[in-house]
Amino acid sequence: MARTFQCESDIYALPSQSRPYFVRDGVVSKLLVRVGAGGMKTFVMRARFGQAKAPATRKIGDAFTTSLETARETVIRWSTLNRKGVDPWEEATLAELEAEKYQRQTFRHVLQDYIATLPFRAQNRKADEDGATLRREFLDPERVPWLDDPIRDVKGANVQRAIEAIRNRGAPTQAYNVFSLIKTFFRWATTPARVDDFGMEHSPVERLKSSDMGLKRNKGTRKHDSREIRAYWAACDAMDYPLDECCRALIISLQRKNETRLAEWSEFDMEQRLWTIPACRFKNGKCQLVPLSVPMMQLLARIRSMQSDRHGPFVFSRNDGHSPMGLNSGDIDKFRAMMTEIYLADNPGRAPPQHWTLHDNRRTGRSALSNLGVPFDVAEAVIGHMKEALEETYNLNSFKMQRRHALHLWAEELKFIIDDPSHSLESEENEAPEWDSRWNQTRPRKASK
Template structure:
């Protein structure tokens, strides 16, 4: 505690002196030290050692306040809290009266704020009122920030209250694209699949999240689209533009965010990005063989997912998010509820012996809500970007090993880029090659029927679908294990036989 004469007089305060101030003696509540540099600036120290900066000054009287001017018309000096001294804290300032707790990181910060308050008082402005108005404007700005509007859009129209069960079938993709590519800062290297660690190259593109949505320009949108084009992702560029266009249209229609026009209105995808081409990539026999072998090496949870994608032709999320209760191995049937499919009816997937064998090998957890999980079944697996990189690398190794065993040069082997959805296209193509009826093949992939068929043809073709998927599983066996040196038979064939 400071000597009595120093507590009564003004002291040339320093940060060192602030740190050395002792708590007020028990029963004295607090003591106060006045700064000799800035008039009216004081430090209060209570029994707990809490140090609070206050400013003693003649503050304007509010028309609704209880304080009244003196008979001579003058206003008595009063104290207002600037903030609490927190060594190394974030500079701040309180808009409350006594007891404010905004952190002040140094004596210099407190003196700066006190001088600003004196300047405002000389102009007849109450700092407390100005701070409240500034914070109110900031709240409005934040409520109209691009990041805030994106989250409102996702919650209202895309994901709904439960992100695990999005309103839109592609809701998770839309959410990821808007958040990762538009809202957040993004490290751009100009190389597809290369992040910040790519040899230290590239630069950070500031995200649009904090910006007011009314200030987002055509150039801001094009910067994101052009970055996708630069890294060779033209299909992604088309998707990004479509997703952000839907966001702005929703924001305008809602009438809540003060915008009447979209920065996307004059952007023509064909001119800016180029014609959107449909993907035609299908996997060859060698690649299918490599996918299966790589899946075995990768193991749970991603390996079995890739195998089921191959055997069923389902979408990635339909497999990866599957709860265990959907599988009935006794009936060899997988029933995906309509809510997960975003369809009017449940989707039934007849399971081949090989598919059942894959499912039988899955680990059992106490909390086994989800079949594919890294959290003991509590929630479904995610992180497919990294998993796909591992799959590609393992596939290439398997393809090179196979060529080497046949006496070829493994260094000449390359893996053409493909996305997970290309597996689905491959299954559909192979079903046609096996002579599967078009309607049956489309039902296997859960493609919606059109026009009159959707209304009048309610036949599920379950038996035909089972026959088709059994035929495809047999074809996969012959592709993966063309000789007696069978890749599948290691465990899958034996498990499959146990089910028959």
């Protein structure tokens, strides 16, 4: 019987005996083959492992399925760890456990964990909406076949194809918004504190750009003209509560949809005629001061008079104030259809209004404020836009009095438009005013001889 082996054919030639025996490798001395009584042959390593005082035998693998080259490399690697006082068996066990941990961290589970954190983030104004979007677009196995793959195995190409599928179904703006959400998710998953949890050091989409997929932000440029404002106001009269009053509040106050529909009575100081939108619900993460104009005060008084003493905290509600009203696409479509019907009846022969959104109210009012002579910084403060960096650092004025005057001007202009069909928001932009001039009253001085 051979005392050592040199190649795999030598191993295959080793006969089985009544009792197991070992044969040493002639190249790597600590590598042996154990030949069992039944003929099974196994690569093993014989050495003192880690800090142990006595030698031990550790299995490497079946000699029929593990190559001799692999077995030798394993022994050399284990020997290197031994010299450092590290038990390679424990090292391998820990590596297996680590790999198993990462295997359990699937894209599905990590994304669900992220969605659960959204309400607790610093700016969580759209937490519910963003969570619903991510669930719809990335937790559907039909849309995301790699949903249950380990997150560290997700490739940028996987995400790109998912985003392009949204674009290709005719929703490029939705695709742009979803791409922004998923990029933020991967940044969250690859922060240093989470590398140990998920095994990801780099985001798979860090080099992917929206332009690579033909996506761009949809910048709205539309605003209502005076005819549309009159139709809008009449459509409010045709709606039921709370949709009617909420839509009126949107155009009177010029605040955003969710900031308005989620309003609570505790935010209104009726004596000071001031609405304070809390920072947690406002887009820029700061409190927004909204002085209450006359029509806004009348609107709130009208709503309050219809509510019982047991009414819940929410102003606009369908269940006695216990939860805020929803304002979904069905509600907006219903309102939009009514406005179009009224517009066409009042303006025969004209084309129906172009597609509009509730956000157009803000562009309409902001444009009107400039037309009414409201200074730029005050008009921006009215709709809650942030100051520039240096301006925010040095100019700490809240413009509360100026905002009150600006919203008063807008309310009076709105009343003028609603009551007088001949009044137009655009007239001041298109007509050349006839102002008195000294040039019409004096003659140039004659030149002296």
